[in-house]
Amino acid sequence: MPKWAEVILVPLISLLLAAILSALVILAIGEDPVAAVKMMVEGALGSTYAWGYTLYYATNFMFTGLAVAVAFHARMFNIGGEGQAMIGGLGVALACLYVPWPHWSLGLLGAILAGGLFGAGWALIPAWLQAKRGSHVVITTIMFNFIAASALNYILVNLLKPKGSQDPASARFPEAVHLPTLHELLAPLGINFSKAAPANVSLLVAVAACVLVWALIWRTRLGYEIRAYGQSEPGARYAGISGVRIILISMVISGALAGCMAINNVMGEAERLVLNATEGAGFIGIAVALMGRSHPFGVFLAAILFGFLYQGGAELALWTKIPREMITVIQALVILFTGALDNMVRAPLERIFLAARRGRG
Template sequence: MTKLPKWADLALVPIISLVLAALCAALVLLAIGQDPLAALAVMVNGALGSASGWGYTLYYATSFIFTGLAVTVAFHGGLFNIGGEGQALLGGLGVALACLFIPWPHWSLALIGAAVLGMAFGGAWAAVPAYLQAKRGSHIVITTIMFNYIAAALMVYLLVDFLRPPGSMDPASARFAAELSLPKFHDMPFLQDFLLKYDPEGAVKLTKDGLPQYQRVPANITFFIALACAYLVWLLMWHTRLGYEIRAFGKQEKAANYAGISSFKITMTAMMISGALSGLMAINNVMGQSERLLQNSAEGAGFIGIAVALMGRNHPVGVILAAVLFGFLYQGGAALGMNTTIPVELRTVLQGLVILFTGALNMMVAQMLGWFFRPRAQTRKGGA
């Protein structure tokens, strides 16, 4: 197959994959008697047409950035971490313990403590499959999948028997103290005007003092932490010795071992960093949104992170862009379910099509583009 130019592989292949996924989704909508253009308009308006839409889109994207980065780090080390869901659940446990049992004087200190415990719990949960892979040869895909189920069962046990408030029937922890609430976008002066601008006409209300009452949104300060993590992952993977060792090991294990790179060290390190990133996701939904630990605190973001990493070409910039796209699909799909007769499950269909074309059929799209670039490559070769 003709080797594509770097710009075509990084940009053109994902764009064409998205177009093909959109065309297939349009055919599905036509098959069930729906108008694809009307459905697209509802999705765009629901995800981007208001402060609430933007808030939820970026809220979902924040979680997907963390889990996409987690998959990216492991993938560069030749490891396919499918355990992000379980690692995020255990990270949520760490965040909840930090917020429930430590008397923090301010949300900023609580955020640091919760982030540390969330990363520690997520990294520790990923360390077990990593050890089994490094020392026992157990396949990382199988062990991480199974650990997702173990984490889910463990969470139910802890919530029901230990963390549930007395007299409550809801399998959830007590609410965190009000002073630990993370700043939302509507609390930040430099974002309030943006939210006000995107409120529907006539929706802005005034307080008793005559000041604008900004619409509350779930997106919070964690979004900026996710962007910072993307930058740190870029520094780690492409500007440190450890990152070079992880990438070298992932491309050719035997050659890396011959060069003195330890298989055990890289497997454990890459997986623990990956698990820590998944665990860090919990500060967004456990501390930033629900403000208590719920049974399904990961909200499926661990699995979506796989698609985000694949579509983002396992690069932090691509992960951010893909995360925003999947945030759009999540929020836009919810708008479809609420405002049309189209079933909300179509959101899953759309996500599946995007995953199919950007992941499973990625080589097919690249091969099609290779046929286009082949004559140009031969012309350049002949001219040389």
């Protein structure tokens, strides 16, 4: 099969199948899919306010999508992005609350460091258990998601909650670490971006992360080793690549990326740590990485697509009878077709291309 078919055609057909089934679901609950798509486009792309939300969600998904993608390259399935992002949120909150940052830019650097370290730490334990004890990383990361939720619940309710507050949330971060929103960033350029939308400077960090991950995977020795290990474990071992090292490093990078998501949702949007701040973004990362074929540019596009679905879906829930859970269904269908049923799409295509080549030859 030619490369363009592999990279473009297969994901497109998978996406199309998911879209057709989603349209059928909308029809089945008595709504009009065409009108729904129109409303989603209007609500997610129709104004700078809409774009502000779409890009805000996309920023979250870029971080978690990259996290899953990096682990995929080493043939590790990190389902723990959700927990790593939660714990990353804790790191960001601690950095913002307890360090007197003079300027938001320094605060952002500190927060990236703290969130990354906390997320990486939370991924390190399952990674170490996989590398050294052979415990399946999928199961341990699932367990660590639940443990993270309980731990965060305890920390918020018993330790971080300000005295006298009923809300299980931390205190508000100081004004000094307020991240500039797109409105504030674009105003000097003469662009009037919506003031109410939460998209902020973290978007640029996420895009930079995409570029860095691309460079890491395809332009460094470590990236080569990660891919080699993912392709063939015995082959990598024969080439002198240590499996333990690759598992640990790839999972730590993965966890750090997931943890960095917190600079967007915790530091950029909420400006305090709340319960369930991640809102399932860690799991959407799985769909984003599968859709984007684990390539950073693919992840970037898929993250924007899911940002669109998320914001568009919220609009649908607001104006029609279609509940917000429609996005979960679409997400499930995307994971199903691009991930689990990949061979169903691929095998017939391969046969067609093979027949075409034979016909020519």
